[in-house]
Amino acid sequence: MTINEIQDEIIDEFSFFDDWMDKYEFIIDLGKKLPLIDASAKSDDKLIKGCQSRVWLDAKANGGKVQFTADSDAVITKGIISLLIRVMNDQPAKEIAEQELYFIDKIGLKEHLSPTRSNGLLSMVKQMKMYALKLA
């Protein structure tokens, strides 16, 4: 699936939730399931320091595509990371660099990507795109 197809799929899945509570339950669940980065691989060069929560991001080029793994010490942050990875993982570098991520706004989680939250997510998205841009 393309980045936009996956984004639309997620928006569709989230349309079944009536309230934020169910949404958060779902995201927390995703967060708990996200494969962790091995503790030994949580080196400082992979660390994105947010003021609130910390995020680790690892990227590997595979052909023209990029594979991401990531982790966070906060579970809601981690759940959102899991969605971002679902959208961007194993996609062509050019697509990752260029596609707009509209699903976050559409599923009502925009506040988690605002600079005032300072949870590392915004920087993580920037780094994912920058990594892809270098490859593209």
Add this chain to the structure above:
Amino acid sequence: MVPPLGGQGVNIKKIRADFPILSTEMNGKPLIFLDRGASSQKPNQVIEAMDEYYKTTHANVHRGVYNLSQRATDQFEAARKTMQRFINAKHDHEVIFTRGTTEGINLVANSFGRKYLKEGDEVLISAMEHHSNIVPWQMACEVAGANLKVIPINDLGELNMTAFAEMVNEKTKIIAVMHVSNSLGTINPIKEITAFARKRGIPVLVDGAQATPHIKIDVQELDADFYVFSAHKMYGPTGMGLLYGKEELLNAMPPYHGGGEMIETCSFEKTTYNVLPFKFEAGTPDIAGAIGMAAAVDYIEEIGHEAIAQHEYDLLTYGTEKLKAIDSLQIIGKANNKASVISFLIDGAHPYDVGAILDKLGIAVRTGHHCTQPLMDLLNIPGTVRASFGVYNTREDVDVLVAGVARAARMLT
């Protein structure tokens, strides 16, 4: 034990009606504002005083020959008098208007530092300080080649006074400590510190940012050499604050910023400086801010510090008991003498997650390191969730918080 139903001495209904923002919503829920520690909300009395000033009295101060400028100057200087009374300073020229606590500390670190800090000297701060009482001293130490020393804390989150006494020596040039901790709530024994320092001739700067909304401050009784705070944490406007300094010290210190207002005569060869307080107030001041801050003082004094402290103490004890009943919850900061700040953690849940869920319930709390990163590192925690109460909070607010925290704990663990 929970004392009898709170609010003795404060008319909570009237007080809540004074704060228009308290009847708004957040995320579709009635706003429960528990973040006075970061910034308090503002009563109509403050908003209107500033509004009125802009509508009827505004002109630049200390410069116009015309009546309007005179009236603006009178109000501005009347605000200084109000602030002098608020902290019981000996002279009104010991009251320097600043942009806030941060600017006050930078002013002293810079000006005092340039004059008195030499290579090998020591500046003594504490382990619980806010970044704004750490970084300016680090900068001053770097310039002078001086060293920053840190008073440790005990397990309850209180200053280790034995260590403090041992750390003071002939190299110590200034001691800078907070009056009330924004992260732990601890009220520090300032008089004990100043008494110890006085005998050795060492000046003490007190960061009063969290103290002024809660405790009646008497700088002469405290014997503080410098006392700094921000208006916005005590029901006043943002961008406004105060530096109190003892006359002799302020006179001996060089100016911080150069510009208009702070000069006596200015020529390209040599400038002579104005007297206190103007020497430290370069440029057009925040006139409306000063008037707003004075209005906040009038507001606090009308309710009474005693009544406010009692009301907040009730919320602190009530909230602490209720929160402690949540199994997985740990209170961070258990000082015996504490202001109305409750920091806590839920086992297995990150503060960010707890805060994000509370936000959806309309509850505004602070999460994170509260600008005291070294303290959080010392405690080996990523941060805390912090509820801090103001005069307008109620036991019902606490009940909503406790229910919200319990819900967050269920969702996250």
